[in-house]
Amino acid sequence: MSAVNDTTDAVEALNETGYKYGFVTDIEADTAPKGLNEDIVRFISAKKGEPEWLLEWRLKAYRLWERQQDEEPGWAKVSYPPIDYQDAYYYSAPKSVDRPKSLDEVDPELLATYEKLGIPLHEQEMLAGVAVDAVFDSVSVATTFKEELEKAGVLFCSISEAVEKYPELVRRYLGSVVPYSDNFYATLNSAVFTDGSFVYVPEGVRCPMELSTYFRINAANTGQFERTLIIADAGSYVSYLEGCTAPMRDEHQLHAAVVELVALDDAEIKYSTVQNWYPGDEEGRGGIYNFVTKRGACRGIRSKISWTQVETGSAITWKYPSCILQGDHSVGEFYSIAITNNRQQADTGTKMLHVGRNTRSTIISKGISAGRAQSTYRGLVRMQGKAGNARNFTQCDSLLIGDRCGAHTVPYIEVKNRSAKVEHEATTSKISDDQMMYCRQRGMSAEEAVALIVNGFCKEVLQELPMEFAVEAQKLVGLSLEGSVG
Amino acid sequence: MLEIRNLHARVDERAVLKGIDLTIARGEIHAVMGPNGSGKSTLAYVLAGREGYEVTEGTVHYQGTDLLDLSVEERAREGIFLAFQYPVEIPGVAGTTFLRTAVNALRKHRGEKELDAMQFVKFVREKQAELNISDDMLRRPVNVGFSGGEKKRNEILQMALLEPKFAMLDETDSGLDIDALKTVADGINALRDPARSMLVITHYQRLLDYIVPDRVHVLAHGRIVKSGGKELALELEKEGYGALAGAEAA
Numbered sequence: 001m002s003a004v005n006d007t008t009d010a011v012e013a014l015n016e017t018g019y020k021y022g023f024v025t026d027i028e029a030d031t032a033p034k035g036l037n038e039d040i041v042r043f044i045s046a047k048k049g050e051p052e053w054l055l056e057w058r059l060k061a062y063r064l065w066e067r068q069q070d071e072e073p074g075w076a077k078v079s080y081p082p083i084d085y086q087d088a089y090y091y092s093a094p095k096s097v098d099r100p101k102s103l104d105e106v107d108p109e110l111l112a113t114y115e116k117l118g119i120p121l122h123e124q125e126m127l128a129g130v131a132v133d134a135v136f137d138s139v140s141v142a143t144t145f146k147e148e149l150e151k152a153g154v155l156f157c158s159i160s161e162a163v164e165k166y167p168e169l170v171r172r173y174l175g176s177v178v179p180y181s182d183n184f185y186a187t188l189n190s191a192v193f194t195d196g197s198f199v200y201v202p203e204g205v206r207c208p209m210e211l212s213t214y215f216r217i218n219a220a221n222t223g224q225f226e227r228t229l230i231i232a233d234a235g236s237y238v239s240y241l242e243g244c245t246a247p248m249r250d251e252h253q254l255h256a257a258v259v260e261l262v263a264l265d266d267a268e269i270k271y272s273t274v275q276n277w278y279p280g281d282e283e284g285r286g287g288i289y290n291f292v293t294k295r296g297a298c299r300g301i302r303s304k305i306s307w308t309q310v311e312t313g314s315a316i317t318w319k320y321p322s323c324i325l326q327g328d329h330s331v332g333e334f335y336s337i338a339i340t341n342n343r344q345q346a347d348t349g350t351k352m353l354h355v356g357r358n359t360r361s362t363i364i365s366k367g368i369s370a371g372r373a374q375s376t377y378r379g380l381v382r383m384q385g386k387a388g389n390a391r392n393f394t395q396c397d398s399l400l401i402g403d404r405c406g407a408h409t410v411p412y413i414e415v416k417n418r419s420a421k422v423e424h425e426a427t428t429s430k431i432s433d434d435q436m437m438y439c440r441q442r443g444m445s446a447e448e449a450v451a452l453i454v455n456g457f458c459k460e461v462l463q464e465l466p467m468e469f470a471v472e473a474q475k476l477v478g479l480s481l482e483g484s485v486g
Numbered sequence: 487m488l489e490i491r492n493l494h495a496r497v498d499e500r501a502v503l504k505g506i507d508l509t510i511a512r513g514e515i516h517a518v519m520g521p522n523g524s525g526k527s528t529l530a531y532v533l534a535g536r537e538g539y540e541v542t543e544g545t546v547h548y549q550g551t552d553l554l555d556l557s558v559e560e561r562a563r564e565g566i567f568l569a570f571q572y573p574v575e576i577p578g579v580a581g582t583t584f585l586r587t588a589v590n591a592l593r594k595h596r597g598e599k600e601l602d603a604m605q606f607v608k609f610v611r612e613k614q615a616e617l618n619i620s621d622d623m624l625r626r627p628v629n630v631g632f633s634g635g636e637k638k639r640n641e642i643l644q645m646a647l648l649e650p651k652f653a654m655l656d657e658t659d660s661g662l663d664i665d666a667l668k669t670v671a672d673g674i675n676a677l678r679d680p681a682r683s684m685l686v687i688t689h690y691q692r693l694l695d696y697i698v699p700d701r702v703h704v705l706a707h708g709r710i711v712k713s714g715g716k717e718l719a720l721e722l723e724k725e726g727y728g729a730l731a732g733a734e735a736a
Contacts, residue, residue: 434574437536441570442588442644443562443595452587456578456627 032091038062041191044091048160048194051167054174061180061190072184076347077376077408078316080289083254090192090225145209152208154238155200159227162198169200173231177260177297177324185256185318186293189225193258196227201236201267210466212241226257232267234300239270241469255314257292265300265327270308272465273321274473276480277313282371284343287315294321295351298330298359306333307350308464310473312480315344320378322351325359325390332361335461339454339480340373340405349379349410354387354420363394366458369405370484376408383420390420398428399457401450401484451478487512487683488533488553488652493544495532502528504708505544510652513680517694517719518687520705521727526687527571529705530654533685534568535561548652563595565651569641569658573629581624581640585610589647613646617673635666642673653677654685659693671696691723 032043041062045055069085149156155166162170180190201207232238242259255277261269271294280287290313296305307321323332334350352361367375381392398407409426431453439449455462455474462470462477488510495503502525510516520526532539533546535558546553553561576584582603589609590600601609614624617639629637638658645653655674659667674684674697686697694702694716702718703710706727712718 432574433537434572435576437534437558438570438574438576439584439588440558441534441562441568442584442648443559443591444587445559445591448587448591452579452584453576456576459578 031089034089035086036062036088036090036192040090044192044194047091048163050163053171054163057175057180058191061187062192064181065184065187065191068184068187073318076318076378077374077410078318078345078347080316080345083289085188088254091194148208152205153202154205154207155198156211157198159193159196159198159229162229166198166200169231170198170229173229173260173262175260177262177295178258178293183293185291186258189227189256189258189293193225193227196229196257197240198228199230199238199240201232201238203233204235205233206236207238210239210241210468212468224255226255228257228259229262230260230269230271231262232264232269232303234265234267236264237268237270239466240272241466242271242273243275253287254289255291257294259292259294259321261296261305263296263298263300263303263305263327263330266302267300268304268306269296270306270466271296271321272469273307273309273311274469274476275309275311275313275317276476278315279313279342279344280315282342282483284315287344288313289316289318290314291316291318294319295324296322296332297324298327298332298356300330301327301356302329302331303327304331304333306331306335306464308333308335308461309337309348310461310465310476311336311338311346311348312476314346317344317346317348319348320350322353323361324353324355325361325387326355327359328356329358330356331359333464334361334363334365334379335464336365337368337458337461337477338366338375338377339368339477340370340375341481341484342371342373344371344373346374347376347378349377351380352382352392354381354383354390354392357386357388357390359387359390361392363392363396364460365394365396366461367396367398367407368401368454368457368481369398369407370401370481372404374406374408376410378410378412380412380414381422381424382412382414383417383422385416387417388419390417392420392422394422394424396424396426397457398426399454400428400430401481447478447482450481450484454478454481487514487549489545489547490533491545491547493529493532493546494542495528496540496542497528497538501542502708503532506705506708506710508703508710510683510685512683514700515678515684515686515697517697517699517702517716518685518705519689519691519702519719519722519727522689524705524727525708526705527656528708530568530656530685530687533561533654534558534566559591562648563592565649567645567648567650567653569638569645569653569655571656571658571660573632573637573641575630576628577630579628581626581628582606582610584628585624585644585647588644592648610643610647613643616676617643617646618669619643634661635663635669638662638666638670639673642670642677646673646677649682651681652683652685654687656687657689658686659688659690667693668696691719694719 032040038059041058045058178186180187199211230240261271263269277288277290298305305323309321311317321334325332332352338346338348340346349365350363363379365377367377369375377396383390396409400407407428411424413422415422435453436449439452440446455477458477462473465473490506490508493503493506506529518526532541541554586606593600619639623636658670662670686699699716702714702716704712
């Protein structure tokens with residue numbers, strides 16, 4: 001396994017490289033100076049008290065990133081001014097000074113959205129980044145859950161904590177699905193990731209609950225380079241909910257997360273995301289760039305990985321949650337809703353790499369564009385030479401609202417095995433005047449009508465979401481499109 | 487209830503209604519008949535407030551207020567209902583969800599508490615049985631793959647749930663076999679109420695055997711060319727629109 005080799009090499013390389021560059025940064029400081037160089041990488045690692053092998057891994061990533069700085073990917077159908085990577089902070093302690101002290105100081109528009117979504121008050125404070133000492137309810141809920149998880153043997157903690165407490169697991173799997181050399185942003189993430197989640201579900205264990213935002217509250221401030229690692233050992237099952245339907249207050253413009261999933265024999269991982277970061281204003285000013293690498297490896301036979309995503313936020317989304325179907329009879333699924341309004345741009349899709357025999361994958365993608373937004377589905381289905389009887393079904397539906405937006409579908413299909421079968425269906429439609437008239441004649445406002453029609457359009461994906469997410473996600477679909485009609 | 491004075495309207499720059507006068511009192515049922523292209527559906531759309539149907543002259547007063555000032559949904563909330571000639575499909579939206587959203591939009595407008603899913607099922611059950619609408623039909627997406635009869639029964643179910651004060655039925659009989667016609671007509675008759683007025687638009691006298699109107703109007707070339715009692719429909723059936731439309735033109 002390459003990750004194991006990588007990390008072993010890293011340890012060996014340690015003595016040679018040593019601390020050649022030394023520290024120029026005071027590690028007592030809460031914030032590293034602006035810019036990115038090896039010292040910053042060392043600073044982050046030292047701040048987190050990481051073992052040498054991890055520092056070395058970070059440094060390898062950094063050095064690679066530095067060499068390919070001019071090779072930022074340009075193939076996606078998105079456009080934005082060049083990012084100055086030296087004009088950013090790569091480490092700042094969670095307690096930033098300019099946090100609002102109470103909800104009174106928070107943007108009323110943000111609060112109005114929370115209200116519409118029915119988010120409880122204490123969660124609103126957390127999401128808005130209010131500097132409260134403790135979020136009592138949530139903490140106690142988290143504690144109860146934690147005890148139950150411990151009983152089941154499920155390990156669930158921040159990745160920093162995991163590095164400390166379960167170094168063997170982290171060392172074995174970190175970078176084994178998304179190697180540090182994978183792509184520009186993943187390389188950057190490997191060098192400077194600050195935190196994220198770690199889950200390990202032991203053999204034969206069905207995780208007794210959805211691992212959700214509720215207890216990620218403590219880890220909420222993981223910053224712009226999040227790193228998540230989930231391992232489902234043989235015969236286990238876990239459902240993980242990432243994100244939150246409420247928009248997050250966030251001062252970072254660039255987000256480059258990495259998520260790695262590993263499913264061993266007969267294991268199943270269900271990973272659901274609702275992404276609702278700040279999309280910028282109507283003219284496209286501000287807004288988050290979300291450049292994420294998500295990949296799951298179905299290593300074991302009959303293993304299964306299922307991605308469900310609802311992407312409504314961010315100014316730019318660049319995201320392709322993928323599955324490597326290595327184990328025979330393994331299954332990969334991708335269910336996606338991407339909503340873009342105003343000036344938002346989304347280039348999103350998936351990769352299904354069929355390696356093993358009798359592997360199956362399903363892709364259902366629903367793209368909705370309104371305003372002047374551009375939405376692209378980009379997906380790769382590859383049937384490798386040994387993927388006998390592999391199957392894929394892809395359905396890409398686009399819905400346009402208004403006549404200034406765009407929807408694009410870019411499927412890549414590579415088949416190297418004669419017995420493999422690939423199906424691709426694509427549709428593009430508009431909300432018709434007849435549909436709007438029908439709904440409004442029954443007393444619905446134009447916005448209620450759009451929300452209803454779009455929710456119907458997305459139904460196949462929404463029903464894949466865990467219950468607790470689905471209801472909020474439905475509301476969110478409506479909210480994201482407010483102001484898109486008449 | 488409804489007072490239409492000298493109503494002119496155009497669609498896509500083409501004048502379709504050319505001076506309609508019509509008064510419908512509370513509790514009355516009026517039928518509008520006429521050949522294709524005479525402006526029957528346009529009249530219904532103009533009263534419902536459909537965009538693209540431009541009123542160029544005239545007034546419409548509804549319960550004393552100026553109807554033309556209101557948006558489509560405001561009119562609906564004030565009790566105006568249109569049973570569509572071609573009910574549109576809304577993929578992925580279950581019938582129940584659609585109905586509940588509509589009912590709640592009206593309840594919200596009236597300042598009443600919105601119904602949750604459970605309460606709504608109870609509310610709808612009774613009406614559903616009267617119109618022979620199965621649970622399965624309500625689970626399916628709105629009008630998707632519905633037969634002609636199912637679509638029309640579904641329209642009448644909506645009318646029953648939304649309890650309008652003024653309902654327009656646009657060729658509700660079209661595409662129905664005789665049994666389906668009877669079910670739909672029974673549904674409409676069950677909704678006859680001293681407080682509810684209706685405008686029944688149809689080509690054929692057949693529907694009016696079941697839903698007996700108080701007044702019948704003949705529409706041709708965007709004007710009402712003749713009005714009378716229910717016997718006018720029978721007359722038309724015998725003689726066709728030709729004579730009337732021709733007389734008007736001459």
